[in-house]
Every structure is written in structure tokens, then in C-alpha cells.
Amino acid sequence: EWPLHGLDDTAQRFTDLEQINTGNVDRLGLAFAHDLGTDRGQEATPIMVDGVLYLVSAYDVVQAVDAVSGELLWEYDPQVRAASARGCCGPVSRGVAVHEGKVFLGALDGRLIALDAKSGQVVWEVQTIDEADPLAVNYTITGAPRVVGDLVLIGNGGAEFGVRGFVTAYKVNSGEQAWRFYTVPGKPGVPDHAASDNAMDMAAETWAGDWWKYGGGGTAWDAIEYDPELGLVYIGVGNGSPWNHQMRSDGKGDNLFLSSIVALDAKTGAYRWHFQTTPADSWDYTATQNIILADLEIDGKPRKVLMQAPKNGFFYVLDRETGDFISGKPFVNVTWATGLDPKTGRPIEAPSARYYRTGEPSFQFPSSGGGHNWPPMAFSPDTGLVYIPAQDVGMPYAAADEEQVIGAYTSGVAMDGGGAMTKEQRDELYAGMKGYLIAWDPVRQKEAWRVNQVAPFNGGVLATGGGLVFAGNTARELAAYDAKSGAKLWSFDAQTAVIAPPISYAIDGVQYIAVLSGWGGGWPLTGGVMALQAGKVVGPNRLLVFKLDGKEVLPPFTPPAGPSRAIVSARPADEASIARGNQLYARYCLRCHGTGVVSAGAYPDLRASGVVPGEAFAAVVLNGALAANGMPSFAGKLTPAQLNDIRSFIEARSFEDLAQE
Numbered sequence: 001e002w003p004l005h006g007l008d009d010t011a012q013r014f015t016d017l018e019q020i021n022t023g024n025v026d027r028l029g030l031a032f033a034h035d036l037g038t039d040r041g042q043e044a045t046p047i048m049v050d051g052v053l054y055l056v057s058a059y060d061v062v063q064a065v066d067a068v069s070g071e072l073l074w075e076y077d078p079q080v081r082a083a084s085a086r087g088c089c090g091p092v093s094r095g096v097a098v099h100e101g102k103v104f105l106g107a108l109d110g111r112l113i114a115l116d117a118k119s120g121q122v123v124w125e126v127q128t129i130d131e132a133d134p135l136a137v138n139y140t141i142t143g144a145p146r147v148v149g150d151l152v153l154i155g156n157g158g159a160e161f162g163v164r165g166f167v168t169a170y171k172v173n174s175g176e177q178a179w180r181f182y183t184v185p186g187k188p189g190v191p192d193h194a195a196s197d198n199a200m201d202m203a204a205e206t207w208a209g210d211w212w213k214y215g216g217g218g219t220a221w222d223a224i225e226y227d228p229e230l231g232l233v234y235i236g237v238g239n240g241s242p243w244n245h246q247m248r249s250d251g252k253g254d255n256l257f258l259s260s261i262v263a264l265d266a267k268t269g270a271y272r273w274h275f276q277t278t279p280a281d282s283w284d285y286t287a288t289q290n291i292i293l294a295d296l297e298i299d300g301k302p303r304k305v306l307m308q309a310p311k312n313g314f315f316y317v318l319d320r321e322t323g324d325f326i327s328g329k330p331f332v333n334v335t336w337a338t339g340l341d342p343k344t345g346r347p348i349e350a351p352s353a354r355y356y357r358t359g360e361p362s363f364q365f366p367s368s369g370g371g372h373n374w375p376p377m378a379f380s381p382d383t384g385l386v387y388i389p390a391q392d393v394g395m396p397y398a399a400a401d402e403e404q405v406i407g408a409y410t411s412g413v414a415m416d417g418g419g420a421m422t423k424e425q426r427d428e429l430y431a432g433m434k435g436y437l438i439a440w441d442p443v444r445q446k447e448a449w450r451v452n453q454v455a456p457f458n459g460g461v462l463a464t465g466g467g468l469v470f471a472g473n474t475a476r477e478l479a480a481y482d483a484k485s486g487a488k489l490w491s492f493d494a495q496t497a498v499i500a501p502p503i504s505y506a507i508d509g510v511q512y513i514a515v516l517s518g519w520g521g522g523w524p525l526t527g528g529v530m531a532l533q534a535g536k537v538v539g540p541n542r543l544l545v546f547k548l549d550g551k552e553v554l555p556p557f558t559p560p561a562g563p564s565r566a567i568v569s570a571r572p573a574d575e576a577s578i579a580r581g582n583q584l585y586a587r588y589c590l591r592c593h594g595t596g597v598v599s600a601g602a603y604p605d606l607r608a609s610g611v612v613p614g615e616a617f618a619a620v621v622l623n624g625a626l627a628a629n630g631m632p633s634f635a636g637k638l639t640p641a642q643l644n645d646i647r648s649f650i651e652a653r654s655f656e657d658l659a660q661e
């Protein structure tokens, strides 16, 4: 079975199944494919219990599927399409949790929902966000809930818009709240009456200014792990809100517990220890990335460790009993820091890194997308290696001078819609982008091997007792590699990108590999041209299940043609309007419609949208004509004059890229 998000409490994503192995993986074939019926990103780890796969696809649609036949047993749709423009990265989910006959779903709109595992009927649901909070509309849930004893834990996202992060534990049977832990302090003098109270007194000493206006950030939008032996829960905490430390905290203090791993008492939520990977985060360097527990021999002594490869580019090994730093080294190109203090693990920052101090734009690796993002890494105790879907992508950081707007992208970093860079600058940025599967030795803190991918932002990883590593990629494949050498032994044309992590299970003596295919999440939405590096990779979303000698074939698929024709016959004349439109586009539109108004395929390409030049544009953007499809109304946020500026910018980009001779 595959009962927990990371398979078991170690969350190593290592199955000891070995029927499929290095000697026969070339015989691996499709057992069945199941259409998910949605058209956005697939990020979830399926859960397999009692012969049933529990999936959650885009828009949080949950399905129970027979794990041998592929028959759909039931489906539950929480109806979150209208909320799908909330959050940074599309209507994605990283999975459900299944426990004693219940399926738990964290829905995009903030609800935690318990379903009956047999029927898919709702047993209970709670709204985890305080709807009276003026920042409430900025919250989302994309992560998988985690069951810990008789509690189910869930965090949230939204730190690109202005929120205050927290994790809440609910009783599995009733949905009654057991405890809540805030990750950053609230407004001074306003008590929380939460499990985090004492820790927040300590954390508040590391903040300055009036950060609570923007919430401060610290969202726990992905990793929550549990060590039953120690009774500790480990929470991966995200970036500051806004990113810009000057704007958030007057440029003062480490801002606990941003970009930290925090250990809590599993029963009460009380603080136990923390380790901060990026003090005073200013780059969206979350420490929400997946956490793996292992027992490693280090300097001749057995150590209970926890491992993480957060966005900031350093691979960390910590003592999971105490939070003590054991070791850390860069696993990708890192320019914002020159290394870590060998005793404390505190980064030694490059002088240019804090763009708000220098007043200069500062080009740094990794970008806000991270050296490693949410696609989970895996650890094989057989090889002693961690397998990381990693990347080198740089990014120009500069302080924003305009006022930040709650409810829009509120990073405090100057955003460019993709119109201000010269072609040379863009080419340089794009040429530096690389994606890898890196095998990392956590004891020696050294790379063992790496596979070069076609483009960055590739799939999560599964390691197996058959000596294999499975990972999808943005070049439309699921692939298997030799865990010792990285040699590519097998691949399958999935007709679309595979970014979700594969799982494995066995039924009646047959081992299966299962994965969701489908592209979405942050990169294809915002990346624009950059995200097209691997070509057009949006295709049918499916559950794909493989076994030895599987004989099924996918129906043929032809990717849709790209946009071909400009929507205007001349570039708009008003350059000032185009420039204003570039800024407005960056703040309101880019996160779905892409840098430079280039769609990587997940959403309509506005450069070729007949809606933009006509009357319908205002109906869609200001009056919510397509709200049911997830395109929200921007009434009250954008004036008709601003809409005109956005139109000018889109038309200019359309003419630049698509005008016919």
C-alpha cells in the first residue's frame, strides 16, 4: 500500500518493492490510463489503501479508483473553480490524506473536508480561515493534510499576497479544532490564545515596523511530517510577506519563523525547536519543501536526522531531536550566499543580495522558483542517496517603489510584465536556465551524479528496492534511472509534462507504478517564454499506471497549435500607456497569463485573444463574465483607464511577437 503522502512516517518515498528492477524495467508498460477530466496542473501524490487509489486532481476534484482495473468508484467535487485565481500557482493540490475510512481534502478556498472513503460523501467540513480577517481572501490551501494520531493537520498558502501563516490540528472524527500554531507574530497587544503564544513572544523580538499590515507571511503550504517516536511534528515554513525585508520589517531582525523548519509537540502544538534556513528572507526562499527523516551514520555515530533541500539552494541535514545543524552545502548554483557558518548553519550572505539596501537590481541564483520547489525528492537507504528534482534559474530582484496592494501580488519586489527586458537580457536569462535530477550524498554533502533535463521544473521522485529512481519531466516523459549511476533505463511518452511524484504498490503479487500526468502549478503559469523551453507540453491529464508487460496504449494526441496571428495591425501609439500596462499586468495578470503575455499552454494566450481589443474585454475583466471558469472579476481593483493600459500592453506584445510580414 501507499498509505501516507511520503509512503510512511520517514517520508523517504522509498518503496522496498523490487519486482520491477534495473534488470527488467525495459519491460515496463502501461497497465491502464484513467482520464482525470480536468485541464490544469497535477501535483498530487496518490494514496493507495485496500486496493483503492485516492486521487485529487486540479480544482481539488477527488476520485477513488480501483488500483488494478482503473474503474472509477466515486468522485467528489468541492466546487472551487470560482476561487481558482486565488493563490500564486493555479488550482492545484498535492494530495489527500486517508485514515480509518476517511479521506481528508484541503480545498483551495480554505476548507478542510472529511469524506467517507467508501462513498465520497461529506462527513464533516470546517473553514480553516477566519473569514472576518481582512486578509482572508488571500489564503489558499494547496498542500496535503497530515494525520497525526487522532488529529488531522493542515496549513495554507498566500504569502505572495499578504497573509499570516498558521497550521491547525482538527480531531479526525468531528473536525473540532484541537490546536493552532501561528508561524509569525500578529499585531502586538492582540492575543491569539493559540498553542504558539509562548513561541510568538520570542518570535516578536525578531520583527520590527508594522509587519502585521501585510500578515508577515510564513505560510506552511507543503511539508508537514511526524516522528511518532519523538512525538514531534515538523512544519516547513514559507517566505516573508511581502518578500522585501525593508518593507516588511524596516529591514530589521531575522523574522522568526520565516523560512524555517519548526518542530512542535504533536499532541498540543507547543513549540519545541526551530531552525531558520534563510534569516530575514527577501527572495521567496521558502523552507516548505519536502522533509525526509532518516537514521544516518555521521562521523561514526548514528544520528536521527531530518533532511531538506529548500528553495535557497542549500541541502540541510539537521538533528531531528534537537534541531541542531549537522551540515549544509549548495546543491545548485547559489549566488545570494557564499556558504553556511559551519557551526550554526547561518548563511553568509553576498553583499549584493539585499537589493533593497543597495538600491540596485540584483541578479541572484536561485530565483523565487528555488533550486528545488515542491516536487518531492526521495531517499534510498539502499544507495544512501537523496534524489532531488533541482534547477538553476536566476532572477533579477529589485525593490518596488510603488505602493503594495492587498489582494494583488504584494511582494515588494519590482515586477516586470516581461515588456521591460531587452531581447538580449531575456536571451541571457533563458540561456542560463537548467533542470536536473541530482543524486546527493547527504553524509558527505556531495553530488554523486546528475541527469540534465531538457528544461527546469521537473517531476517529483520515487526510489525503489529494485535499484530504480522514477521521475517525470517537462519533456512529457515518465522515466526510470539506475539509482546508482543515473543511467536512463526506461521512459514513457505521457503526451504532457509529468511533475507529480510517482508511487508504487503491489496487489496479488504484481508491482505497479502510478503517477498523475498534467502540467500546471507556478512555473507554466508565470514563466511565459521561459516555461516553453521544453516545447508545448500541455496535454491530456491522466492517472497512468504501469506494470511489467503492461500492454495498454494511449490514444494518439496532437498538441494544439500555438497562437499565430496578432490581434492588432499596428503597435498602439501611446508608449506611456504601454509602460503603465506592463506594471499593472505584472501585478494582476502575470501570475496566470505569463511573463511577456506568453502562455505556456495552461491558460489562454492573450496575445491571440480576440477578446482583448473588443468590448468583451471589460465584460470579462471588470464584470466577471468568465468567473465561473475561474477568471475573476477585477471590479474595484482596476479602473477602466487602467484596463485600457493593460490592453495597450497586451496589444503591443501581440504585435511584437505575432505580426505577419
Ligand SMILES: O=C(O)c1cc(C(=O)O)c2c(n1)C(=O)C(=O)c1cc(C(=O)O)[nH]c1-2
Pocket: 043, 087, 088, 089, 092, 140, 141, 142, 143, 156, 157, 158, 159, 160, 219, 221, 238, 239, 284, 286, 368, 369, 373, 374, 520, 521, 522, 523
Ligand atoms: O508563499 C506561499 O504561500 C506560497 C504558496 C504556494 C502554493 O500554495 O502553491 C507556492 C508558493 N508560495 C511558492 O513560492 C512557489 O514557488 C510555489 C510553486 C507552486 C506550485 O504549485 O507550482 N506553489 C507555490
Ligand SMILES: [Ca+2]
Pocket: 159, 160, 238, 239, 284, 286
Ligand atoms: Ca511563496
